[in-house]
Amino acid sequence: RKEVEQDPGPFNVPEGATVAFNCTYSNSASQSFFWYRQDCRKEPKLLMSVYSSGNEDGRFTAQLNRASQYISLLIRDSKLSDSATYLCVVTRGKLIFGQGTELSVKP
Amino acid sequence: GAVVSQHPSRVICKSGTSVKIECRSLDFQATTMFWYRQFPKQSLMLMATSNEGSKATYEQGVEKDKFLINHASLTLSTLTVTSAHPEDSSFYICSAHQGAQTEAFFGQGTRLTVV
Numbered sequence: 001r002k003e004v005e006q007d008p009g010p011f012n013v014p015e016g017a018t019v020a021f022n023c024t025y026s027n028s029a030s031q032s033f034f035w036y037r038q039d040c041r042k043e044p045k046l047l048m049s050v051y052s053s054g055n056e057d058g059r060f061t062a063q064l065n066r067a068s069q070y071i072s073l074l075i076r077d078s079k080l081s082d083s084a085t086y087l088c089v090v091t092r093g094k095l096i097f098g099q100g101t102e103l104s105v106k107p
Numbered sequence: 108g109a110v111v112s113q114h115p116s117r118v119i120c121k122s123g124t125s126v127k128i129e130c131r132s133l134d135f136q137a138t139t140m141f142w143y144r145q146f147p148k149q150s151l152m153l154m155a156t157s158n159e160g161s162k163a164t165y166e167q168g169v170e171k172d173k174f175l176i177n178h179a180s181l182t183l184s185t186l187t188v189t190s191a192h193p194e195d196s197s198f199y200i201c202s203a204h205q206g207a208q209t210e211a212f213f214g215q216g217t218r219l220t221v222v
Contacts, residue, residue, distance in 0.1 A: 034210075043113075043200050043213035044151070087150065094141065095202070095211055099150040 003027055003096050006088050010102035017078050021101050023071040023088030030090040033064050035073045038085045038100065047073075047086070078105045110134055111203050113214025120191055120221055127187045128217045130201030136181035137203035141211070142174075145198040157184040191221040 006023045013019055021035075033050040048055060050062040050071050061074040071088055083105045088098035110133040120126050130140055138159045143151040155176055156164040163176035175187040188195055198218050202211040 041198070041216075041218070043216045045213070046210050049210075094153055094156060095151075096153075097150045 001026065002099065004088055004090055004098040006086075006098040007101045009100075010104055012104045012106060013078055014106055015078060015080060017105070019075045019078055019082075019103060021073040021075075021086055021088070021103075023073075023098055025069050025071070025088075025090045025096075027090075027092060028066075028069065030069075030092050030096075032091040033071050034089040034091075035060075035062055035071075036087040036089055036097075038087055040085075044087055044097075075103075078103075080105050080107065111137075111201065111212045111214045113201055113217055115217055116215055117218045118220070120219070122192055122221055123190055125187055125189045126191055126219060127185055128199055128201075128219075130184045130186070130203070130214050132182045132203045132212075135203075137184075138181060140178060140184040140201055140203045142176065142184075142186050143200045143202070145200065145216075151200060154186075157186075159184075188219065191219070193221045195219065196221045 004025045035047040036044040037047045038044040048057050048062050050064045052064050054063045059076045063072045085100040085102045087100045090096050112131045112133055114129045140157040142154045144154050145151045153166050154169045157176045157178040159178045159181050165171045173189055178184040198216050200216040201214040204211050
């Protein structure tokens with residue numbers, strides 16, 4: 001079993017849809033949590049950090065549940081430019097990546 | 108934000124030759140850099156942790172004699188793929204942190220094709 005697991009995807013949604021990504025991690029010693037975005041053939045870029053109190057950045061909301069070892073990302077009013085692979089990342093002295101969930105937003 | 112520059116972005120080499128990839132932190136000192144490999148449709152897999160002034164720490168299953176890492180200064184780490192084979196063809200990415208548990212800054216990646 002992978003240490004960080006994400007929804008398998010791909011997600012194909014119309015513009016304006018709300019999309020939710022789920023991620024679970026197996027090691028309770030994990031320290032920090034992030035969502036990264038990776039466009040095709042590019043390096044990952046930080047989308048947002050994830051906190052137990054939840055955090056919101058415009059159309060994006062991230063949530064962490066340490067008890068359940070569960071991380072989520074919600075994208076509201078999705079745009080064509082949101083099409084990418086979303087990577088759930090935890091740190092335990094090093095970054096540990098989930099396998100990514102591909103999102104394709106269609107007109 | 109901090110910038111990490113990786114070079115080259117793309118390289119094609121013959122089987123049996125060696126390829127060196129450079130990773131530079133441009134505006135901060137990075138005592139630790141990380142090297143990842145990503146195969147198509149898969150996530151980033153950590154290969155090794157590069158420590159300035161000391162030996163790299165390799166992940167299980169990564170051959171240290173094949174993937175030579177040198178971190179001679181606080182701003183430069185290099186990964187050399189020695190005696191490359193077609194199965195080494197992949198996307199190699201480096202990253203550096205400004206401090207523990209903070210955001211990782213990634214290089215632009217190097218697409219290696221071994222023919």
